[in-house]
Amino acid sequence: MERRSPLLAYFAAALVGAVLVYIASAGLDPYILSIIAFIGINVILAVSLNITNGFTGLFSLGHPAFMTVGGYVTAILTLPAARKPHLLPDLPAWLAQMNWPFLPALVAGGLCAALVAAVVGFPVLRLRGHYLAVATLGLIFIIQGLATNLDGYTRGALGLNGLPELTNLWWVYGWMLLTLYVCWKLKHSSLGRTMLAIRENELAAACLGVKITRTRILSFALGAFFAGVAGGLWAHLVTLVTPTSFTFLFAFQLVVMVVLGGTGSITGAALIAAILTVATELLHPVEEAVGLYGSSQLLLAVAVLLVLIYRPKGLFGTAEPDLFAWIGKWQGRQQTHSGSKRQREV
Template identity: 70%
Template sequence: MSDRDTFLPKFAALALIGAGLVFWARSVLDPYALSIVMFVGINVILAVSLNISNGFTGLFSLGHPAFMTIGGYMTAILVMPAARKGLMLPDLPAFLAGQEWSFLPALLAGGSLSALVAVIVGFPVLRLRGHYLAVATLGLIFIVQSLAVNLDGVTRGALGLSGLPSLTTTWWVYGFVLLTLFVCWRLKHSSLGRTMLAIRENELAAACLGVRVARTRVFAFALGAFFAGIAGGLWVHVVTLISPDSFSFGLAFQLVVMVVVGGTGSITGASIVAAVLTLATEFLKPVEESLNLYGASQIAIAVGVILILIYRPAGLFGTAEPQPLNLIKRLGSRHTSPANSPE
């Protein structure tokens, strides 16, 4: 219990510090830098939520891009002004055409639809193990993509939905980062979370102890999908466009890398690696451009992943949660990479 008692005040303190930083960032950074900050936040949401299934429960899913696509389209269609819908999507079913929601309920609806799909797909697919599940969820990306291309009455086909309002702000992203971190942290330290970890470690033993394995798995999968759907909705309203190719297999790989490198099961690890990786790819770009070696940053990251898999197979943090306050203190005092300071 003591863990929990210190958690809330600590979390609140961190949230406040974070809010201050967001406030500061908004006043000094240009729109480009701010959009990178937003993508850092979105990737944190994605990595941490993928960690629920891949890290806590040991379900190796690659399906996040599929859920982002579902959430992204759903949010975009709900938020779009009805007049614009008439122009862009004349064949939209009547029950969708008239809707004109505000951002928050639309995001939640997008997340919920993703979660619903995850439940429907989850019951059969989650019986699969290890890399079979990985490939089945990979198939899910292709299936959703295929639907998005071909159901042009709802999605406007390959062209995608464009000119969406840029509703997503750093505050929205920050709010959902906090929500994701809060939910995941509480989950990990709750009995349900321990149940998930038990399933990951030894499914048979967990089942013998009365754990409802199938149901817990589907819940983990759906919860991850919910946040992926919300992240999709946020993403779409930063870029102001969604197309069937917006969330592809390459993104799934990046997210898996964040989880695996951060340490499967470590919320802090996944968040830090998500942030570092997003920033690193952005900062590698000028290098790539000046060397005229386009694609070099992807190669560099892939090589890095292989090295980590060889030399630190449990990821940088394992399942452990390094003390966030201490870590930030350390980061504040010296500009060291978090990669050097595990535990």
């Protein structure tokens, strides 16, 4: 059978998704739309974390820190110039007079997050395993502390509220598509194979001439860019960003999405991110009715334990499912079933 182009399949899926987004935007109530938007944002976060944790084999918990940087930068750039002198009196005059459109502000937020990741990455990424996890977890508290104490720039613990509600399904869907495409192309490129080689055997990769530190920092910064963009989308969806909007608990939830989906699997990370977001939302009324608050986190922990015991590589491992192969197998089974049925009738 002729090999179909992955790019063609991607554009076909993107077109179908655009139609579904149009239908949802026209016919669903704001609460359901917000849940769908959170699904898209979590997909962006899980897939981008997969670049660092899945492709390169780093154990980073720093995504909430990069979301905080991206959220604040985007919020400051999109705030109306008339409100900035009152809310943020220490802002430079040139920045206080700016009122950027949403897209450049999101890109700026992502670039600032990537810059922080690159600067922090030089000392931090020399660590390994749980030492790296603790260091990136500490980055969350450092960024939260800066956001709390620089109240002339960030409004301190009060945060920035009343942000313009700029995020909608189209913005989330567009950035989700871009994240999936970039990660897919990266995984199947020479750079992606270099990252996978570092994850599998760092010493062997170094002996073959792979620049270990440079590749690690690049993966760390690229994941941080999309995390910063997701932070900006989140802030302008809920119209609020505070120093504690993105906590270390959220960092563990993102890691769980990557582990359950399969470390290195883009499809698995995206699918599990969507499932866990919906499941968490559906369990909230159950928690309130029963009075067992936090039971959703308990169920999540049990699910992780079961996956680690019975399927340690996650849902898909490092592989990506071939949709066309699945369709071909399903059609083959249907044809076989129809042929057997006709033979019995004869």
